[in-house]
Amino acid sequence: MAEAARPQAETKGETTAASRNAIAFKRELTGVIPHLRAFARGLCGRPDLADDLVQETLLKAWAAQERFEPGTSMRAWTFVILRNAYLTDMRRNRFRAEYDETVAERVLVAPAGQESPLHLSDMHRALLTLPPERREALLLVGAGGFSYEEAAQICQCAVGTIKSRVGRARAALAQMIDTGQLPRRSTGDAVAHDAIMHELDTTVQSGH
Amino acid sequence: MSKDKPMKTLGARRRTSARAKSPEWADGLRRLYDSVVEEPLPDSFAQLLDKLDGDEHG
Numbered sequence: 001m002a003e004a005a006r007p008q009a010e011t012k013g014e015t016t017a018a019s020r021n022a023i024a025f026k027r028e029l030t031g032v033i034p035h036l037r038a039f040a041r042g043l044c045g046r047p048d049l050a051d052d053l054v055q056e057t058l059l060k061a062w063a064a065q066e067r068f069e070p071g072t073s074m075r076a077w078t079f080v081i082l083r084n085a086y087l088t089d090m091r092r093n094r095f096r097a098e099y100d101e102t103v104a105e106r107v108l109v110a111p112a113g114q115e116s117p118l119h120l121s122d123m124h125r126a127l128l129t130l131p132p133e134r135r136e137a138l139l140l141v142g143a144g145g146f147s148y149e150e151a152a153q154i155c156q157c158a159v160g161t162i163k164s165r166v167g168r169a170r171a172a173l174a175q176m177i178d179t180g181q182l183p184r185r186s187t188g189d190a191v192a193h194d195a196i197m198h199e200l201d202t203t204v205q206s207g208h
Numbered sequence: 209m210s211k212d213k214p215m216k217t218l219g220a221r222r223r224t225s226a227r228a229k230s231p232e233w234a235d236g237l238r239r240l241y242d243s244v245v246e247e248p249l250p251d252s253f254a255q256l257l258d259k260l261d262g263d264e265h266g
Contacts, residue, residue, distance in 0.1 A: 022264070026257055033253050038244035055256060062260045120243060123236045142234060143241035170234070177233055 025065050028074040029058065035075050035144070036082055042139040043086050045128050053089070057082040076146070079154050083136065090132065118177075125183040126176050130169050137165035138173075 036057055040050035060081050061068075068077055127135055133155070140151040141162070148166070152159040176182050 022261070026261060030254065030257060033249060034245040034247070037247070037249075038241045041244045042241060051250065051252075054253065058253065058256055059260070062257070118233060118236065120236070120240055123233065123240050127237075127240070138237065139241070142237040145238070173233070 021070065022065070024070065025068060029061055029078070032075045032078050033058070036078055039079055039139060039144060040082060040086070042124075042127065042143060043083075043132070043136060045124065053082060053086055056085050060085065073150075075144075076150055076154055079140070079144075080156075083154060087132075122182050126173055129176075129183060130172055134165045134169035134172070137162050138169035141166050142170070 033054065036054045037050060040053040040057075041047060044050050044053065057078060061078050064081070068074070127138070130138070136155065137151060140146045140154060141148060146154065148159050148162050151166075152162045155162060
């Protein structure tokens with residue numbers, strides 16, 4: 001065998017360097033799992049499917065670990081893998097952007113003196129109505145904190161395209177909030193909902 | 209009264225300029241993301257990586 005023919009010292013040296021890299025890779029990969037979950041959840045809405053997508057991403061990242069350049073962003077690298085896996089699954093119709101109603105409600109915006117604030121789930125449902133390419137652009141820049149340049153690399157498109165997608169996504173969300181046309185909670189209180197929307201309408205319009 | 213007034217004006221001005229850049233709800237996107245990042249991690253992920261790691265070395 002070719003391996004046995006190598007000088008022993010070289011083989012040993014390679015093994016040590018390789019295992020050191022493998023340990024660092026595993027540590028970094030472990031570190032980005034919460035971010036992968038957040039990105040996946042934002043993309044596909046349902047926590048169970050999002051976590052399946054993360055598992056798939058980890059398998060693919062592990063298999064491709066020799067292509068990862070140490071010192072570069074593990075988060076950006078794995079987001080590309082997750083995004084590609086998501087798009088592939090989307091084409092197979094595995095995912096429908098659906099919001100899981102069991103997710104705990106969390107307050108996002110509570111205008112002063114307002115009893116019924118904008119909730120995390122309201123925001124998430126609104127996000128899921130956006131076209132996928134605008135949703136991912138807004139997730140990367142507006143939620144994940146990536147620069148336009150980094151987001152463009154992840155989505156493999158021009159920086160101008162990302163800027164335009166983020167702008168359109170923001171405008172669509174603002175429009176939904178402006179006109180009170182956020183997708184409703186299935187068990188939501190319509191009267192309270194209208195009151196929140198009226199309040200937000202006033203708030204958002206004053207900022208434009 | 210006269211003490212309150214300048215403070216209110218300052219606060220209102222600051223809020224308006226912040227909103228001009230991004231609406232109040234824009235911060236919600238970040239919190240949406242962070243809320244998942246901060247969730248406790250199911251064991252299944254670490255188990256998967258340990259399994260992959262073990263397969264290679266074992």
